Amino acid sequence: MLDKPVETGGKKIFETPLYPYRQSPDQKPDAKVHHPVVIIGAGPIGLAAAIDLAQMDIPVVVLDENDKVSWGSRAICFAKRPLEILDRLGCGDPMVDKGVVWNVGKVFFDDRQVYDFNLLPEKGHKRPAFINLQQYYFELYLVERVFDLQRQGKPIELRGGNKLVSVKEKDNGVNLSIDTPDGPYRMDCDWLIACDGAGSPVRAMMGLDFVGRVFEDNFLIADVVMDADFPTERWFWFDPPFNRGQSALLHKQPDGVWRIDLQLGWNIDKEKEKQPENVIPRLKAMLGDDVKFELEWVSIYTFQCRRMEKFRHGHVIFAGDAAHQVSPFGARGANSGVQDTDNLCWKLKLVMDGLAPDSLLESYDVERIHGADENIMNSSRSTDFITPKSEISRIFRDAALDLSERYDFARPLVNSGRLSVPCVYDGSPLNGPDLLTDAPARTRPGAPCPDAPLGEGFLLGRLGGKFQLLAIDAEVPDRIEDGGIVAEALRISAADDPSGDLAARYLGAAKSAVYLLRPDQHVAARWPSYDEAAVKAALRTATGRA
Amino acid sequence: MAKLNTKPNIAAPDDFYADLLAIHDGLSKEESDALNARLILILANHVGDRETLAEALAAAQARN
Ligand SMILES: Cc1cc2nc3c(=O)[nH]c(=O)nc-3n(C[C@H](O)[C@H](O)[C@H](O)COP(=O)(O)OP(=O)(O)OC[C@H]3O[C@@H](n4cnc5c(N)ncnc54)[C@H](O)[C@@H]3O)c2cc1C
Numbered sequence: 001m002l003d004k005p006v007e008t009g010g011k012k013i014f015e016t017p018l019y020p021y022r023q024s025p026d027q028k029p030d031a032k033v034h035h036p037v038v039i040i041g042a043g044p045i046g047l048a049a050a051i052d053l054a055q056m057d058i059p060v061v062v063l064d065e066n067d068k069v070s071w072g073s074r075a076i077c078f079a080k081r082p083l084e085i086l087d088r089l090g091c092g093d094p095m096v097d098k099g100v101v102w103n104v105g106k107v108f109f110d111d112r113q114v115y116d117f118n119l120l121p122e123k124g125h126k127r128p129a130f131i132n133l134q135q136y137y138f139e140l141y142l143v144e145r146v147f148d149l150q151r152q153g154k155p156i157e158l159r160g161g162n163k164l165v166s167v168k169e170k171d172n173g174v175n176l177s178i179d180t181p182d183g184p185y186r187m188d189c190d191w192l193i194a195c196d197g198a199g200s201p202v203r204a205m206m207g208l209d210f211v212g213r214v215f216e217d218n219f220l221i222a223d224v225v226m227d228a229d230f231p232t233e234r235w236f237w238f239d240p241p242f243n244r245g246q247s248a249l250l251h252k253q254p255d256g257v258w259r260i261d262l263q264l265g266w267n268i269d270k271e272k273e274k275q276p277e278n279v280i281p282r283l284k285a286m287l288g289d290d291v292k293f294e295l296e297w298v299s300i301y302t303f304q305c306r307r308m309e310k311f312r313h314g315h316v317i318f319a320g321d322a323a324h325q326v327s328p329f330g331a332r333g334a335n336s337g338v339q340d341t342d343n344l345c346w347k348l349k350l351v352m353d354g355l356a357p358d359s360l361l362e363s364y365d366v367e368r369i370h371g372a373d374e375n376i377m378n379s380s381r382s383t384d385f386i387t388p389k390s391e392i393s394r395i396f397r398d399a400a401l402d403l404s405e406r407y408d409f410a411r412p413l414v415n416s417g418r419l420s421v422p423c424v425y426d427g428s429p430l431n432g433p434d435l436l437t438d439a440p441a442r443t444r445p446g447a448p449c450p451d452a453p454l455g456e457g458f459l460l461g462r463l464g465g466k467f468q469l470l471a472i473d474a475e476v477p478d479r480i481e482d483g484g485i486v487a488e489a490l491r492i493s494a495a496d497d498p499s500g501d502l503a504a505r506y507l508g509a510a511k512s513a514v515y516l517l518r519p520d521q522h523v524a525a526r527w528p529s530y531d532e533a534a535v536k537a538a539l540r541t542a543t544g545r546a
Numbered sequence: 547m548a549k550l551n552t553k554p555n556i557a558a559p560d561d562f563y564a565d566l567l568a569i570h571d572g573l574s575k576e577e578s579d580a581l582n583a584r585l586i587l588i589l590a591n592h593v594g595d596r597e598t599l600a601e602a603l604a605a606a607q608a609r610n
Contacts, residue, residue: 399583409591 021161045320046195067160099131124501212306360544432525432538
């Protein structure tokens with residue numbers, strides 16, 4: 001599906017080997033190799049999982065057949081929730097510093113602009129609603145964080161040029177065969193996390209299903225370098241004169257790189273369409289004849305929405321595109337994959353430490369399948385609006401667009417991609433009681449904690465990585481322990497945030513609150529005040545020991 | 547049908563019916579289809595309430 005990068009002169013990050021193959025002592029003949037956790041794939045998801053585990057001192061080895069960052073035009077939009085997770089993983093800053101923040105979007109229909117919008121991000125959050133950043137930078141900063149952890153002596157290894165060729169499940173573990181430039185070797189592990197992408201070889205080797213829907217359409221995705229004064233906005237065209245009957249998107253990335261999506265339809269000659277002599281006239285028609293640009297990447301994709309029936313299969317756990325794939329309208333692929341590992345790693349740690357039963361991992365399936373289904377639903381709806389598949393669906397689509405020019409009411413119906421927001425784990429078996437009356441629904445059990453100003457900083461900077469008892473104008477002990485699992489107190493006051501955002505998000509009409517929070521910054525339970533027996537019970541529920 | 551009003555509710559129904567047809571005068575099939583779609587969206591937004599809309603969708607689907 002991906003092609004070679006178009007020659008632009010100097011060597012790009014994505015052409016530079018970052019973790020070249022080196023022989024490991026594991027490859028000695030007769031070596032009996034055993035690792036607690038092995039991750040297949042050093043894409044965004046495998047790297048995020050590895051960092052999370054290493055930060056908790058779980059030894060982890062990441063294998064990738066490649067040694068570079070992502071190949072081709074892939075993710076560009078990263079949402080607030082994954083950025084908050086990256087903060088917890090110690091690499092949010094370089095992403096946000098490099099990324100382009102945008103809030104304004106314009107929608108065009110036929111030959112005219114029908115409306116524009118401002119995302120008007122809610123105030124009182126450390127991170128913006130969205131940044132645009134090339135996937136290769138996203139991966140680069142993750143790799144740099146891995147090196148950082150290595151320098152600190154954390155047990156994390158990244159092996160390039162290591163291709164997984166077979167997987168065998170055994171009692172309480174997995175047996176792997178790996179191919180390298182020096183020939184094959186074997187290893188055992190207790191847990192295998194498969195982050196090997198949409199074409200997941202692990203999934204195929206295990207004969208597991210991956211069902212869903214293919215959208216019969218092709219998209220030309222081009223990243224172009226240009227010195228143009230287009231504003232930092234997201235421009236989306238339905239049925240424009242330069243791409244009749246189809247759609248188009250223009251979006252800014254760092255370094256003067258622009259992402260252009262052109263819908264091409266189903267019956268096309270892909271090889272022909274991606275030749276520069278065919279791509280360049282299309283782009284000129286869109287950008288204007290006098291705009292100078294160079295091609296960085298050109299790829300043609302067919303999009304799909306599908307997922308595995310279960311993400312957890314014994315000691316093999318799937319995450320990211322290997323587990324679920326969505327069409328990119330709405331930027332939910334990498335964004336949701338990072339939320340998978342955020343959900344998984346603390347659970348795996350408790351199970352590995354013998355503090356929680358193996359069945360805690362079943363909640364990874366429940367919670368992340370819920371997330372995947374929500375993402376698939378949203379991506380499918382956007383795709384159906386952008387590329388109507390029947391005459392009547394096109395009629396309604398065009399009606400909504402027509403009306404949007406004159407009437408506000410029609411604008412929310414226009415769907416050029418709904419921006420990724422994290423899902424609330426409603427109905428999760430890990431959720432405890434919600435006894436805080438008149439409190440905001442957005443912080444109910446199962447919800448990810450929304451950020452809020454706190455003193456000089458932000459609330460989320462103080463949360464995560466362990467169970468916590470967040471006490472807002474309430475009395476709690478320093479720590480509470482149950483069965484070896486500890487929740488530490490974080491005592492704050494509504495007065496710590498004069499803007500009132502903290503109170504609005506966590507108290508509502510309540511005067512005080514005690515929240516039990518999970519290591520992934522999701523709410524487990526909440527009460528108006530502390531009750532030891534109730535908190536212990538909720539802690540047991542949240543760790544699968546109820 | 548708890549919320550959807552299925553009792554006569556339009557004053558001077560013949561006049562309304564004539565107006566409805568009149569806006570289609572001289573339109574091609576394609577233009578008429580587009581007009582109907584716009585009209586449905588405008589009316590649906592006016593109703594707003596999701597339960598009423600769901601009942602309206604079901605009422606339109608029901609055939610003898
Ligand atoms: C055009 C386009 C636009 C997109 N836009 C967005 C966006 O704006 N926002 C967003 O969040 N997402 C977006 N996505 C989705 C995003 O790119 C993916 O969700 C993301 O790359 C998934 O990461 P991953 O780590 O699961 O898999 P991958 O990135 O596919 O990584 C898999 C890794 O596994 C390795 N591997 C595979 N097989 C083996 C083997 N046998 N042995 C060893 N290693 C192996 C590969 O070398 C690779 O490094 C977009 C995708 C496309 C195509």
